Amino acid sequence: RTLAGQGHQVFVEVTPHPVLMGAMNDTLEEVALDSASMPAAVCGTLRRDDGGAQRLLTSLAEAFVSGVAVDWTSVLPSTDPVRLPTYAFQHERYWPRAAAPALGGDAVSLGLGAVGHPLLGAAVELAGGAGLVCTGRLSVRTHPWLADHVVGGAVLLPGTGFVEMVVRAGDQVGCGLLEELTLQAPLVLPADGSGVQVQVVLADVDEDGRRTVEVFSRPDAADAQQGWVQHASGVVAPAEGTAVAEEDFAVWPPRDATVVDVTGIYEAGAGASYGYGPAFQGLRAVWRRGEDLFAEVALPEDVAADAG
Template sequence: HNLPHHQPTAITLTHPHHNPTHHLLTALAHTATTWHTHHHTHTNPHPRTIPDLPTYPFQRQHYWLQSTPGAGAGDVSAAGLQRPDHPLLGAVMELADGDGFVLTGRLSLRTHPWLADHSVGGVVLLPGTALLELAFQAGLRTGCPRVDELTLHAPLVIPESGHVVVQVSVSVPDEAGRRAVNVYGRSAEDEETDGEWTRHAEGVLCPSTDEEPNAETAAAGEWPPPGARPVVLDGLYDRLAGAGFVYGPVFQGLCAAWRDGDDVVAEVRLPDEGLADVAGFGVHPALLDAAVQTVTLLLADQQQAGLVPHTWNGVSLHARGATVLRLRMTPTDTTATAVRLRATDETGAPVLTLDSLLMRPVPLEGLGAGV
């Protein structure tokens, strides 16, 4: 550009031996300071044609798209990996010395902001339904789509800043075709220092039995079932928050429930905030978590509602991408902390069957230690 009463000034915007972004920003900064210096040290014959620099602080607002789940993995094929195309996973690798597999992913509140809606004891926890989803994905990729058992050992905390790395390992099959599965996690700090991994879940995957889902489904016949008594849900999420379980909009999917004898039948819907990546999941963790919340309605004292999944048994996924579930939850013990679950879509087609889910209290103190 030409500055008034000054020799023409040329500033290069690129240089073959410099970082292009750094060089461009440096050049623009130099242009701005040169313009500003000249304007204040030379007589300007056309004062209205040259604007002054702003006197207010620059507003630091991003104009680029935020990273989406799975973003940042780059071309993992260049490292001999495969992209699993799943919101919680970034790469999958078959081990060369056998028939084992490893699936990995990186989770943070920046790449997965909906996880912030699942807060327990003041910290964000990866829901147990997400650990089950990881086991499902491992099974689908290794010919073992049924989760025969999955026991959760330690909560996986999602930090306010930074990330955690998850790793799902699947063993070679035994004579019956069953495979061991383990889910590990490691914080960003431990990753930098080669710190230890924490095992958050372990279980067994098995081949499908090819049996048809049980005819006893949540939506068999009329909906809701004749004679079922409505359950008032007003204030439910406030009571859960009082017990230390703060559910944001994505996890507030329990919208209607009825008592039918000893059972609870209910309808859960994935809120609009969770619809963006629902197609990538077998079943969205927030939708299944809303189904698990139904256990609260079976408890005689809802003030003791601080329960989380501990052991899943006999879980089969029959359809992917559901946004609405109609379910029947049946207690299998006198305390209602062990239940059986059958879930369908709105047409009555099976989505998920669960032989047994054991719930346990979670100690709220110390959940955020070391995070």
């Protein structure tokens, strides 16, 4: 009580194990209540079964956060202090504010439907029942993983990319089954990162509920005379009632299937001008049963974290 009355605020019990800290805390709390002063800090040094240097440093840190001036050079190298970041909510912005987007900068304000797909961004239903057009823009800058699909030295949209776009466009009109797709010309993506405009055109529904589909593209900088290049054509149909051979996946690997050796498949492909980068090296295992092929495919870890 006397020491606290003289203004001492920190009390350290130097013992192998704290014995007096409880009583000291009780006494100092009473003094603080009587004098309306701040409660003092009480620290120890060592503890029973915990009497090493680590415990002493921990106690020293407890005293430090209570306001005791500690000479850390005895235990830390004499280097420049670490500069901690400023408080998270006490910051100023120095970046210029982005201008408000111009009216019509999004699909809805342009009278289009938002598709929300990585390869297709908008869709418009043509008036008079003439069909549906889905549009998108592709480039190795906006879709960097496409740069991992190189054939003959050129970056090509893979065949599965056409399948994905056609199936997504078919979903827009309730035709989620791809019955037929013929690729007619490769879609080359410029290596400089410039974009390619893409259109997936669905015709009006026929009497069987099917629709023909075509895929076109042209460069961003194309003039009116260059026109569109057709890359694929096919047929989509309603997916209701489609039979799925679920028994093939009840047991894995599939029954009565023979393992296909895929060792060195990407090295062999490189020798045939197929330069598949990490994003396209996901084949893990293959089995064959008659005319059917079964495969395990997984994104490599170094690209999986960036996949949507």
